[in-house]
Amino acid sequence: MGIEVENELRRLAPQVLGILVRRHGQFDACEDAVQEALLAAAMQWPGEGVPDNPRGWLLTVAGRRLTDQFRSEDARRRREIAVHVSHETWDTVDIPDKDDTLLLLFLCCHPSLSSASQLALTLRAVGGLTTAQIAHAFLVPEATLAQRVSRAKQTIKKAGAQFRLPPAAERAGRLQVVLQVLYLIFNEGYTASSGEQLHRPELTAEATRLTREVHRLLPDDGEVAGLLALMLLTDARRPARTRPDGALVPLAAQDRALWNPAMIAEGVDLITRTLPKGPPGPYQLQAAIAAIHDEAASAADTDWPQILALYQLLDRVAPNPMVTLNQAVAVAMVQGPAAGLRLLEALDADERLARHHRLAAVRAHLLEMSGDTEQARSAYELAARRTTSLPEQRYLLSKAASLHG
Incomplete structure (x- = not known):
């Protein structure tokens, strides 16, 4: 599958799922249907070309899959819904251009799910990755990953989760869960926890893309901006982190000419504009530390006293053993x-x-x-x-x- 087709499918995945869930409910059934539509597109579009209305094409295919699901059930109400769906062609339907990315992220990061389930469901439902792709990235059998996703969807169903923003009192806490999941996806991509490869670029790219979407939807949230800046400033170093044979190159020994200047510039600009707006959160502080590393002309020029001061502040804001570990280096x-x-x-x-x-x-x-x-x-x-x-x-x-x- 070409990179352009793959990127288009990942962009459209949350849009299509959001439309179907809003119209029909049943997140689990709609998510399965969207996955089948994405797989069908991945097989057909590279050879036949991307249709004029790709979102409508995916909605039509997913809608037909829902028809099959509903018809296989005995309940009369669901059979009647299926008849309605089966006669609908989404290519010609006027669909409001509503972005449900944030709602889907909140749903996939539901507090009733384990961290592993949140990761898998987010990548499948919002990221548009297939079960096989996610299984490969996390080095687990595809059947195991499929069971994990299936259990996650059933857990959400049993919890009675609604496709809407959490109550205002819960929103900030739930957003932190969303950001943590995106951070974990990025980290697994930047330094894979096991296996032959140090990097899994598809995961870092997907985590960055989804965080960029959340930042677009919540442009005034400092921690969202901080996380996006952190991802950009960190991933900018990836080209210098390994030698041609895949050997790891530590930060101090990296050829900084290989770092991505555009990503560094965007990350520095983000964190520079965000920090003065209020008390900094942990992602903003980590991004500020990453910016100091990235702006140093050489390892010897690194402003370690400033980095230490930021780690000391981070240790007060969000103490955890990994912060202490990094602080020890500073x-x-x-x-x-x-x-x-x-x-x-x-x-x-x-x-x-x-x-x-x-x-x-x-x-x-x-x-x-x-x-x-x-x-x-x-x-x-x-x-x-x-x-x-x-x-x-x-x-x-x-x-x-x-x-x-």
Whole structure:
């Protein structure tokens, strides 16, 4: 499937699903129907060309799938609905140009769902990815992913979730869940948690596209803008993160001429305009840190005192062990590796991070900075054993090997 057709299908997926759910309800049935229409388009459009009214084409095909579903049921009411749907051709119907992306995101990120289910359902229903594509990205069998999506839709149905904005009192909290899901999708794409490849560009691109859509719908929300800026500023470095053979290149060693200047400029502009508008949230602070890295002409020119100040503020706004881990690196760069290592000691008792490979990797880096090559080598080897990402594992083992002798 050509990239233009793929992009068009992903753009249209939430529009088509939103129209069908508004008209017929039954999110689960409508989502299945849209998936079948997307698959049909992916097979036909590359050879036959994109139709003049692609949205109408998808609605017609999905509507016929709904007809089949409704006709297979015994309830008379549903059979009557199916007769109405079956005679409808959406190519000629005047459809209001209403954007239901945000409503769909709120629905797919329903609090009754697990994080894994929110991720899968968001990518399928709003992102337009197929079950096979999502399964491949998260390295799980397609049947497992299909069951996960099916259970998620049934959970939403049982919870009685409505296709409308949450009550005002719940909206801010639910938006944070949406942003967290998009952030998790981006992170899995930027550093895949397991497998041969360091990056899964389809996930970073989809997370950025969906976040851009949320920003378009909520242009005054500082955290939405902050998350979009963070994604742009981070993904701008991707071309320099690996060598031609796929080997990982750490930030300090990257060829900054390979970074994407347009993405950096857009991200810096976003966060520069957003920060002065109010108390910064965690995504804005992370974006500000990313901007300092991206604007430094070289690793040596990085303004580490400013980065440390931002991490200290982030630790007050949204404390979590990963923030502490990153803060330890900034502390080491400003105050010396011994100070950074002391900060890591508190994380050894934190069950959320104690056995994470990144804790061992950061400790190894700081030990190497301090000149303790023997302990650094052991820590690099421990980190390599704990990661399931092969590029990260190879990099960590190469660091350990470089310290031998």
